[in-house]
Amino acid sequence: MISKKDKAILQKFGAHLKQLRENRGLSLRELSYACNIDNSKISKIEQGMINVTVLTLVELSNGLEVSAAELLNFRKSL
Amino acid sequence: MISKKDKAILQKFGAHLKQLRENRGLSLRELSYACNIDNSKISKIEQGMINVTVLTLVELSNGLEVSAAELLNFRKSL
DNA sequence: GTGGCAGAGGTCTTTTTAGACCTCACTATT
DNA sequence: AATAGTGAGGTCTAAAAAGACCTCTGCCAC
Numbered sequence: 001m002i003s004k005k006d007k008a009i010l011q012k013f014g015a016h017l018k019q020l021r022e023n024r025g026l027s028l029r030e031l032s033y034a035c036n037i038d039n040s041k042i043s044k045i046e047q048g049m050i051n052v053t054v055l056t057l058v059e060l061s062n063g064l065e066v067s068a069a070e071l072l073n074f075r076k077s078l
Numbered sequence: 079m080i081s082k083k084d085k086a087i088l089q090k091f092g093a094h095l096k097q098l099r100e101n102r103g104l105s106l107r108e109l110s111y112a113c114n115i116d117n118s119k120i121s122k123i124e125q126g127m128i129n130v131t132v133l134t135l136v137e138l139s140n141g142l143e144v145s146a147a148e149l150l151n152f153r154k155s156l
Numbered sequence: 157g158t159g160g161c162a163g164a165g166g167t168c169t170t171t172t173t174a175g176a177c178c179t180c181a182c183t184a185t186t
Numbered sequence: 187a188a189t190a191g192t193g194a195g196g197t198c199t200a201a202a203a204a205g206a207c208c209t210c211t212g213c214c215a216c
Binding site: 002006009010013051052053054055057058067068069070071072073 | 080084087088091129130131132133135136145146147148149150151
């Protein structure tokens, strides 16, 4: 029951996450190892297929060595 | 299967959310109305009983009129 | 052409959130 | 004392996340 608008938010978030990861030169598997999240799941998150929870967000931020707030620092609307 | 450490993170997040809400002089029910989230759920979130998702986070930030990043701007560890 | 690594994506089970509604105890006001 | 508002917390169903594992294709080096 994810609306089109929500889908857009998740996709923007995913794109932002991907950019942060690539900025650090990490592959999906490397980040997966760094934060104990399955690489297939990270892949889905980056594509906006998953509505991640706060704890996952915190784990990702640890793996990426950024603040959790930074992970949410993306434009939700245009 | 939420670990003790995770529980602590959720509780810190909840306390932060509560502070943001009270700073704005909003009751649970007022915030509930502002962001279309049931007040009983917000209560549970503030107590760290729920591992909120990104979309809920965004809705809360809209209701509180703060950035989503600001919601995550709390100390995860001491 | 075999092997290794990449991202994407499928499958499956268990656990949890989402969401709506309702109750209770407490407090303040009338 | 009755009423209205508060936070806390219970119940229930349906949808989704978590988590683990596996496959496929493409790329690049050996």
